[in-house]
Amino acid sequence: MPIDPGVDPYPAHMRESIKKVEATRQARLTQEFPALDADAKSKLLKAFHPDHKPGQLTDIKVGISKGEKTFAEIESILQAYSRLDPDTFDLSRVDFDVDVLVIGGGGAGSSAALLAKEAGSEVLLTTKLRLGDANTMMAQGGIQAADKENDPPTRHFLDAMGGGHYTNIPELVRALVMDAPEVIGWLQDLGAMFDKEDDGSYITIHGGGTSRKRMHAARDYSGAEIMRTLRDEVQNKGIEVLEFTSAIEILKDKEGKCAGAVLYNMETEEHFVCRAKTTVIATGGAGRLHVQGFPTTNHYGATADGLVMAYRAGAPFIFMDAIQYHPTGAAFPEQILGLLVTEKVRGMGAQVLNADGEQFVYPLETRDVESSAIIRECTERKRGITTHTGMTGVWLDSPLIEAKHGPGTIKKYLPAMARQYERCNIDMTKDPILIYPTQHYQNGGIKISDDAESGVPNLFIAGEASGGVHGRNRLMGNSLLDILVFGRRAGKSAAARAKDTKVGELSLAHVKKFHEELKAAGVPRDRISPMLLPDYRTPETKERQKGQIPLGAEI
Amino acid sequence: MATKKPRDKKKAGSRAAQKASPASGAEAKGEAGPSMVDIYIMGKRYEVPEGLTIQKALEYAGMRLLRGCGCRGGFCGACGTVYRTEGDYKLKVALACQTVVEDGMYLTQIPFYPANKAVYALDELQPALESLVQAYPEVMRCVQCNTCRKVCPQDIEVMQYIAAAMRGDIAKLADLSFDCIMCGLCASRCPGELVQYYIALLGRRLYAKYMMPQASHVADRLGELRDGKFDKEIDEMMKMPLEDLKKLYDTRDIEPEDEIEQDAVAAGSKEIND
Numbered sequence: 001m002p003i004d005p006g007v008d009p010y011p012a013h014m015r016e017s018i019k020k021v022e023a024t025r026q027a028r029l030t031q032e033f034p035a036l037d038a039d040a041k042s043k044l045l046k047a048f049h050p051d052h053k054p055g056q057l058t059d060i061k062v063g064i065s066k067g068e069k070t071f072a073e074i075e076s077i078l079q080a081y082s083r084l085d086p087d088t089f090d091l092s093r094v095d096f097d098v099d100v101l102v103i104g105g106g107g108a109g110s111s112a113a114l115l116a117k118e119a120g121s122e123v124l125l126t127t128k129l130r131l132g133d134a135n136t137m138m139a140q141g142g143i144q145a146a147d148k149e150n151d152p153p154t155r156h157f158l159d160a161m162g163g164g165h166y167t168n169i170p171e172l173v174r175a176l177v178m179d180a181p182e183v184i185g186w187l188q189d190l191g192a193m194f195d196k197e198d199d200g201s202y203i204t205i206h207g208g209g210t211s212r213k214r215m216h217a218a219r220d221y222s223g224a225e226i227m228r229t230l231r232d233e234v235q236n237k238g239i240e241v242l243e244f245t246s247a248i249e250i251l252k253d254k255e256g257k258c259a260g261a262v263l264y265n266m267e268t269e270e271h272f273v274c275r276a277k278t279t280v281i282a283t284g285g286a287g288r289l290h291v292q293g294f295p296t297t298n299h300y301g302a303t304a305d306g307l308v309m310a311y312r313a314g315a316p317f318i319f320m321d322a323i324q325y326h327p328t329g330a331a332f333p334e335q336i337l338g339l340l341v342t343e344k345v346r347g348m349g350a351q352v353l354n355a356d357g358e359q360f361v362y363p364l365e366t367r368d369v370e371s372s373a374i375i376r377e378c379t380e381r382k383r384g385i386t387t388h389t390g391m392t393g394v395w396l397d398s399p400l401i402e403a404k405h406g407p408g409t410i411k412k413y414l415p416a417m418a419r420q421y422e423r424c425n426i427d428m429t430k431d432p433i434l435i436y437p438t439q440h441y442q443n444g445g446i447k448i449s450d451d452a453e454s455g456v457p458n459l460f461i462a463g464e465a466s467g468g469v470h471g472r473n474r475l476m477g478n479s480l481l482d483i484l485v486f487g488r489r490a491g492k493s494a495a496a497r498a499k500d501t502k503v504g505e506l507s508l509a510h511v512k513k514f515h516e517e518l519k520a521a522g523v524p525r526d527r528i529s530p531m532l533l534p535d536y537r538t539p540e541t542k543e544r545q546k547g548q549i550p551l552g553a554e555i
Numbered sequence: 556m557a558t559k560k561p562r563d564k565k566k567a568g569s570r571a572a573q574k575a576s577p578a579s580g581a582e583a584k585g586e587a588g589p590s591m592v593d594i595y596i597m598g599k600r601y602e603v604p605e606g607l608t609i610q611k612a613l614e615y616a617g618m619r620l621l622r623g624c625g626c627r628g629g630f631c632g633a634c635g636t637v638y639r640t641e642g643d644y645k646l647k648v649a650l651a652c653q654t655v656v657e658d659g660m661y662l663t664q665i666p667f668y669p670a671n672k673a674v675y676a677l678d679e680l681q682p683a684l685e686s687l688v689q690a691y692p693e694v695m696r697c698v699q700c701n702t703c704r705k706v707c708p709q710d711i712e713v714m715q716y717i718a719a720a721m722r723g724d725i726a727k728l729a730d731l732s733f734d735c736i737m738c739g740l741c742a743s744r745c746p747g748e749l750v751q752y753y754i755a756l757l758g759r760r761l762y763a764k765y766m767m768p769q770a771s772h773v774a775d776r777l778g779e780l781r782d783g784k785f786d787k788e789i790d791e792m793m794k795m796p797l798e799d800l801k802k803l804y805d806t807r808d809i810e811p812e813d814e815i816e817q818d819a820v821a822a823g824s825k826e827i828n829d
Contacts, residue, residue: 038805133625133633147776150810154788162804170793178789181776188770191677191760193729200768212810219733224630228737232756236674244621266621299626335608335655339628415734419709420629423653533621536614544617 009333009425014434017385020357021395021432028351028359029403035362041369048372048379050292050325050437057321062517063311064455070320073289077308078320080527081515083248084262084271086508091251094275094506098124099498100491101260101276103247103306106134107223107480108463109282110230111487112494113239116280119495123239124274126263128246128301128532132231135284135299135464136483139223140342140416141207142215143484144477145180148204151212153177160478163209163366164443164471167319172469175450176478179485184216186484192229194218195413205347207476208327209366215477220342220416223480245272246305246532249511250279250313250459253504258313258459260506266532275506277498278458280490281306282483285442285464288534291323294439295338305530306465310446312514315454315461319444322472327352327370329438331393333424338438342417343367343476345396349404353395353432354383360394368473371437378436385434393436398428441479443470452490458497462490592658609636609651609662623666629653632738635708638662648740650708668739670750675757682765684723691754694720696747703741703751709734713741713751720754728755729762 008015036044046052057069062079070078100116102109105127113125127133146156156177161168184202187194194216195203204213218225234241247261251273260276283306287298296302311317328341346352346363352370354360354377361373374394378384384392398417402409410418410429421428445467452460463483470478535542589604594612601616610624625633634651641659651664673690680686687694694717703713712731719727732755741751779785792800 038801129621129625130633133631135626138626138628138630147770147773149772149775152788153780153785154792155807157789157792158800158804158807161800166797166800174789174793178780178785181773181780184770185773185777188773189764191762191764193733193759193763193767196767196770198768200770201772202770206810211807221630221734224736228756229760232672232760233677235672236676238674297628299628299631300620300624334606335653416630419734420653423629533619535619536611537617537619538615541617 003422003427004425007425010431011388014332014385014387017355017357017395018431020355021353021397022357024357025397025400025403028397028400031359033351033359033362035365036369041365044372044376045368048376049368050294050375051322053292056292061521062523063514064314065311065316068317068320071291071323073291074286074304074320076527077289077304077529077531078311079518079521079523080308080529081518081523081525082312082511083264083528083530084508084511086511086515089262089271089508091273091506091508093273095272096124096263096274098122098274098276100124100278100280100494101126101274102280102282103261104134104282104284104463104465105129105131105241105243106282106284106463106483107136107226107230108483108487108490109280110227110234111484112280112282112460112462112491113234114230114237115488115491116495117237117239119492121495121498124242124276125234125239126242126245126247126274128244128266128305130243131234131241132227133299133301134227135287135302136223136480137227138297138299138340139480140220140340141344141347142205142217142222142477143184143226143480144207144210144214144475145184145216145481146177146212146214147181147184147202148212148214151214153180155212156180156214159210160470160475163475164473167471169468171450172448175489176469176481176485179488180481183481183484183488186488187226187229190229190233192218192225194222194225205344206364207343207347208364208370209475210477215344215347217344217413219412220344220414226480226484246530247309248305248530248532249508250309250456251275251506251508252313252456252510254507255504257457257501257503259503261309273506275503277501277503278460278494280460280462280494281310281446281465282462282487282490283307283465285445287439289531291439294325294437295329296439297326297329297338297340298439301533303531303534304442304465305532306461307446308530310454310456310459310461310465313456313459313510315446315456315459317445318447318467319472320442320467322443323439324367324441324443324474325371325437326440327367327374327437328396328435329440330433331391331436332387332434334389336420336424337391339420340438340440341396341433341435342414345398345401345414345417348401348409348413350400351397353397354381355385356383357395366473366475367440374435374437387434391436393434395432396435397432399430399432402429441474443467443472443474448486450489451493452486453493458501460490460494462486592656594656595661597663598661603656605656605658607656609649609654609656610634612656613651623651623664627652630736632736633666635665635738635740636662637665637740648706648708650738653708665740665743668743670739670742670753672750672753673757677760677764680761682725682761686761687720687723687754687757690757691750693747693749694754697721697749698747700746702744702746706740706744708738708740709736711735716755717749717751720758725758725762726766728758732759
């Protein structure tokens, strides 16, 4: 995609600001903005992080985590009725009968399926889009693992705990950091093509909040490289996969153990009963709920279906009042609004600048702090740059990467980023790019033990759908690690448990009970979940769809 | 159908036969809003605001996407789109989530291609031409027409990497194909019926597993973990009073950028002086 140099992608007022950025670049090459101390960080977060904005949280009145708080957008799907009528749905015809059911076809689900299969289980993987359609595919920056001499896993533990403001569940962090080198070894053995030096050692760099360079990357297609490798392996191992088939309700047996799920063919709208000795939910996060109206970096399917199903089945959640905003979402041009600009761009030396080309924050603060500083610069200090569509952002001085590491560095190590901007006629090797925080990650989720089991026996959760390992704030590179560490653990645990599990009579009694609680709490009957996919059609379209007589209705 | 608001005219459904251009009609004279363009979704005309991506334009037109929509960020290959513009015979390709609509765009998505993926055990293969040929014998049927290159929305040198594959140059195959998002458009147009992206995937896995040297620091660390080298220390950290852990965190040293990169910085500043 050649850049057209005759057309300036930036309007004149933005170009004026870029001139200020260029004027300060030489001096900034050796200028390091100081990191904030603990006290200043805490004040900044309280004043400017979207989680702390007053009036955004709602009480949960129904279910096992009653009394907890979450955002209205999440509350509206957690406190909602099933897509099934638990009184009339027929559970007597079992369509699939397996050892391990894996719900979700991203990195966590694929890892779980592979490990369960390896342990001898009969596995069914079901996913509402295609195998590999997941946030894993979009993760660019890299994966953390303490596998170098100067970096013991204890140091990784410390960074993760501090990054999560010490709210993380220590047993989960221990599992995360201690399994990390094994995960890198596994990826190496599977032939995932990560960046290496000539001697075979991994090239590792910093991420926000790391004290050692432990970010392993595959150019800036790190997640894609993991996902296409795992997908290939799932297919090679002959694991049965149902695509465009979503799980919509967890099944339990009369003893209260998880016993599979009701599946829904997204194309034919048919339901299927899957009886499973153990079940793994690996359905990812909630970006497509657009908490507080933020744009998102997330995949089309990130609608927190697993959270809804597990909660209805009686699994408590944790930290569902902590959303991660990625500090550098694209703020210009309009067609890439909200898309991720990987943290690797800052990891490689790009600074964050205001309209006058000045630094105002250390570029590698943790994500919550970095986001809050950008929001402060644009709101209270009014030193952001406003685009012609009214979006405000600050500069990320990408040309500094080439100034620091030599020409060609961006094309070599950030090809996806360079391509994304080239498609908008922006050459990020020469011009800075405009960024603003975007909804990126669900820090919390269904609470798990270190063998990935939820509060419901025989129901395991892995990846973004789970909560606790990152506390209230995740560090870059710990998510790709999380999905593989806990995906593998969930697969192993689920396979082991399946060996001595006998499933009793299938039941949706838990759904019926949940419905009664909803009614008692006065939750409106038209709230139905899981959402499955967002609906981006216009209000006008929806208005025009009204008036049809439902099939089978009495006239 | 009576339409009052200018935006009501975006739907072509009831007036598909009518000829309309964005410059004519009520919306051009009406209240200020985004300029509209005509696009033809599988032949049927819809009016959509300019500046939208193809994907958002489909949704604006009233479609709810299931097939043909994935990450919405250019990484998953679900939304491969073939189009041409009015009056031009030339077929073009795009990712619907990454490409802005043009007036007079005739488009269809190709969300799936029935490609053959070979099943193999990577552990039993050699990083050699014969592994590629055994899995995908059709690799040798390439006629070097370069259609794959022209149809690649990632601008990958597809024919070049297939040529590398045919020479058994797996390192080159892996490097050139790295940015592939496996959308399948190359295979859909290939007269030799190759499935380029699966050949490339096998090539990359062979290269990474067998041709890149193994990381000795990973093997060393795995050995240390097996010996329980860090168990005691991490157990102590888990039991540590919060204040002590905070102190440890706040006073931890940060690894500096290394020497080599400092040299590159120096070289880079010279560059900027130029």
